[in-house]
Amino acid sequence: MSITSITEVYVFVLAAFLGYQIVRKVPPLVHTPLLAATNAICGISIVGALVEAGAHQTRMSTILGVVAVTAATINIVGGFLMTDRMLKMFRPRAKPVARAKPATETNGRSPGSA
Amino acid sequence: MVRTLFIEGTYFAAAVLFILGLQSLTRTEGAQRGMQQAMVGMLLAVVGTLVNHGIVDYRWIAVGLVLGTVLGYPLGMLAPMTAMPQAIAASHMFGAIAATLVGVAEYYNARGAVGSATMTALGFETMLGALTVTGSFMAFGKLQGVVIDRPLTFRGQNAVNLGMFGAMVAIFIYLIASPVHPALFYTMLGLGLLIGVTMVLPIGGADMPVVISLLNSYAGLASAATGFAIGNNVLIIAGALDGASGFLLSILMSKAMNRSFANVLFGAFGTAPTGAAKTAVGLTVRSISPEDAAMQLAYAGEVIIIPGYGMAVAQSQHQVRELAEQIEKRGGTVKYAIHPVAGRMPGHMNVLLAEANVPYDRLYDMEEINAEFDHADVALVIGANDVVNPAARTDQGSPIYGMPILNADHAKSVIVLKRSMNPGFAGIENELFYAPKTSMLFGDAKSSLTKLVSEVKTV
Numbered sequence: 090m091s092i093t094s095i096t097e098v099y100v101f102v103l104a105a106f107l108g109y110q111i112v113r114k115v116p117p118l119v120h121t122p123l124l125a126a127t128n129a130i131c132g133i134s135i136v137g138a139l140v141e142a143g144a145h146q147t148r149m150s151t152i153l154g155v156v157a158v159t160a161a162t163i164n165i166v167g168g169f170l171m172t173d174r175m176l177k178m179f180r181p182r183a184k185p186v187a188r189a190k191p192a193t194e195t196n197g198r199s200p201g202s203a
Numbered sequence: 204m205v206r207t208l209f210i211e212g213t214y215f216a217a218a219v220l221f222i223l224g225l226q227s228l229t230r231t232e233g234a235q236r237g238m239q240q241a242m243v244g245m246l247l248a249v250v251g252t253l254v255n256h257g258i259v260d261y262r263w264i265a266v267g268l269v270l271g272t273v274l275g276y277p278l279g280m281l282a283p284m285t286a287m288p289q290a291i292a293a294s295h296m297f298g299a300i301a302a303t304l305v306g307v308a309e310y311y312n313a314r315g316a317v318g319s320a321t322m323t324a325l326g327f328e329t330m331l332g333a334l335t336v337t338g339s340f341m342a343f344g345k346l347q348g349v350v351i352d353r354p355l356t357f358r359g360q361n362a363v364n365l366g367m368f369g370a371m372v373a374i375f376i377y378l379i380a381s382p383v384h385p386a387l388f389y390t391m392l393g394l395g396l397l398i399g400v401t402m403v404l405p406i407g408g409a410d411m412p413v414v415i416s417l418l419n420s421y422a423g424l425a426s427a428a429t430g431f432a433i434g435n436n437v438l439i440i441a442g443a444l445d446g447a448s449g450f451l452l453s454i455l456m457s458k459a460m461n462r463s464f465a466n467v468l469f470g471a472f473g474t475a476p477t478g479a480a481k482t483a484v485g486l487t488v489r490s491i492s493p494e495d496a497a498m499q500l501a502y503a504g505e506v507i508i509i510p511g512y513g514m515a516v517a518q519s520q521h522q523v524r525e526l527a528e529q530i531e532k533r534g535g536t537v538k539y540a541i542h543p544v545a546g547r548m549p550g551h552m553n554v555l556l557a558e559a560n561v562p563y564d565r566l567y568d569m570e571e572i573n574a575e576f577d578h579a580d581v582a583l584v585i586g587a588n589d590v591v592n593p594a595a596r597t598d599q600g601s602p603i604y605g606m607p608i609l610n611a612d613h614a615k616s617v618i619v620l621k622r623s624m625n626p627g628f629a630g631i632e633n634e635l636f637y638a639p640k641t642s643m644l645f646g647d648a649k650s651s652l653t654k655l656v657s658e659v660k661t662v
Contacts, residue, residue: 093434094320094431097430097431097434097436097439100436100439100440100443101427101430101431101439101440101442101443102443104439104440104443104444104447105443105444105446105447106447107222107443107444107447108225108443108444108445108446108447108448109447109448109450109451111222111225111226111228111229111444111448112225112447112448112451112452113451114229115225115228115229116229116231116568117455117541117543117549117550117553117568118231118550118553118563118566118568119228119231119234119550119553120452120548120549120550120553121287121291121548121549121550121551121553121554122228122234122238122550122554123225123228123448123452123549123550124291124415124416124419124448124449124452124548124549124550125287125291125294126224126225126228126238126241127225127419127423127444127445127448127449128291128294128295128298128419128422128445129241129242129245129294130221130224130225130241130245130441130444130445131295131298131419131422131423131426131441131442131445132245132297132298132301133217133221133245133248133426133437133438133441133442134298134301134302134305134425134426134429134438134442135245135248135249135252135301136214136248136249136252136433136435136437136438137301137302137305137309137429137432137433137435137438138267138301138304138305139249139252139253139255139258139264140252140255140257140258140433141304141305141308141309142263142264142267143253143255143257143258143259143260143261143263143264144257144258144259145259145260146312147311147312149308149311149312150308150309150311150312151260151263153304153305153307153308153311154263154267154304154305154308155263155264155266155267156267156300156304157267157300157301157302157304157305157308158263158264158267158268158271158301159266159267159268159270159271159274160271160297160298160300160301160304161271161297161298161301162267162268162270162271162272162274162275163271163274163275163278163294163297164275164294164295164297164298164301165245165271165275166271166272166275166276166278166279167275167276167278167279167290167293167294167297168279168291168294168298169238169241169242169245169279170275170276170278170279170280171278171279171282171287171290171291171294172238173235173238173239173242174279174280175284175287175554175557176234176235176238177235178554178557178558178563179231179234179235179557179563180231180234180235181231181232
């Protein structure tokens with residue numbers, strides 16, 4: 090174990106502890122946006138993917154890297170957009186305006202309702 | 204030197220912005236802005252990485268980034284709120300694919316000649332990554348209805364799973380001691396992929412909140428392991444945050460479903476219930492007409508609505524809100540009681556109702572609202588079943604015994620909107636439906652609610 094890897098373990102443990110303490114305070118109201126948000130943040134593995142894709146070490150690692158960059162980008166773009174769309178609904182309103190959307194706007198059909 | 208400082212600076216900023224972004228979620232005020240800042244953090248980290256010395260060719264990177272954006276945009280923008288669980292499962296899968304492939308590429312480039320510390324990190328990365336890839340894919344399939352939703356079990360399933368898991372761990376330990384065994388490395392990867400499938404197969408739709416949270420945790424840990432492997436702190440921090448968050452959510456969800464902590468850790472949940480503990484023989488239900496139900500609601504002082512997944516399936520959130528508005532217009536108060544596992548992922552029901560413009564301060568958690576049922580005039584149960592089943596409190600033989608439930612039976616009267624008398628997900632009879640104070644309004648939730656709205660208007 091080198092000194093750097095020990096430092097990394099410290100960082101990991103402290104960040105996990107911090108994450109636990111923060112998430113404990115997140116109200117169940119926004120648990121779904123929370124999952125989407127952590128999911129998006131987790132796309133940070135794009136950092137590793139970019140290096141593999143651009144470093145030209147072997148043909149194989151370039152291919153794997155490009156696929157990884159694509160996948161991570163989907164994760165990041167999709168994740169953050171979902172989070173944003175959901176959090177928009179939980180924005181405190183200045184006054185409770187009943188901005189009623191027509192019911193027909195919902196997606197999909199109700200299965201089985203003939 | 205300046206370049207290194209810049210790169211490290213972007214990583215540091217990204218880590219701080221991620222933490223602040225999560226912190227902002229503890230309040231609804233500023234949550235959206237906080238997460239937008241986290242998005243900027245991600246962008247900074249990408250820019251920082253792109254100026255890295257090691258990167259010599261940007262063409263393929265551009266292809267990957269463009270392709271990923273083109274595919275990720277519709278995933279993020281078009282998924283309806285009801286489909287949020289599977290959209291997030293899909294997104295998990297892509298994130299895990301990235302982490303796994305980076306691990307494989309690292310191992311491949313080094314031809315296995317890596318130190319034991321790096322091998323440990325790579326092992327965790329590929330194992331957890333692989334497991335998350337297929338696990339999320341299966342979860343996606345089940346939620347989307349591509350893969351059968353009901354639990355799929357076979358004899359000796361646990362033995363097979365444990366055997367595979369044991370083999371994977373054994374290979375991993377062997378590889379740490381002697382890393383240059385590519386065949387073993389790829390076997391480990393393959394086992395991880397297989398375990399992801401077999402882990403989710405026996406799990407039914409109602410258990411999805413636990414699965415999604417757990418996969419979230421695994422995906423985070425895989426990212427953190429990537430960070431250890433390539434020596435990058437921002438990955439470690441982001442992965443640890445995600446891992447801890449998913450872990451905590453799976454504990455919360457498993458508690459809400461009365462599954463033990465060990466069950467969550469080893470993924471051995473979701474075994475199909477052996478059968479109804481109590482049968483409904485000799486019991487009768489009282490059916491009610493929409494007119495009578497509307498009358499009851501119109502004159503109620505306090506109504507608590509208990510929405511379940513059935514409501515979401517029937518796409519009737521908007522009708523629920525309209526009904527609530529009509530009741531309020533007549534002077535009644537309406538609150539919503541949200542069980543932690545209502546819906547298909549943590550917090551799913553809140554999102555579905557918020558989308559229908561239900562003011563989110565009317566949405567109450569189980570702990571907040573349970574005492575209020577005692578003075579509620581009507582508890583209106585819409586497409587929920589197990590979360591209001593008193594058997595969870597009283598019947599030790601019931602598979603859901605011990606699960607915390609909403610005290611719908613404490614209300615002065617109960618109206619249940621239900622398609623038919625089919626038992627719920629767990630296949631358990633619900634005594635509440637046979638209680639003298641309960642009336643059943645049969646039919647599709649959406650059409651029942653539409654009738655109720657128009658009836659309440661005319662009362």
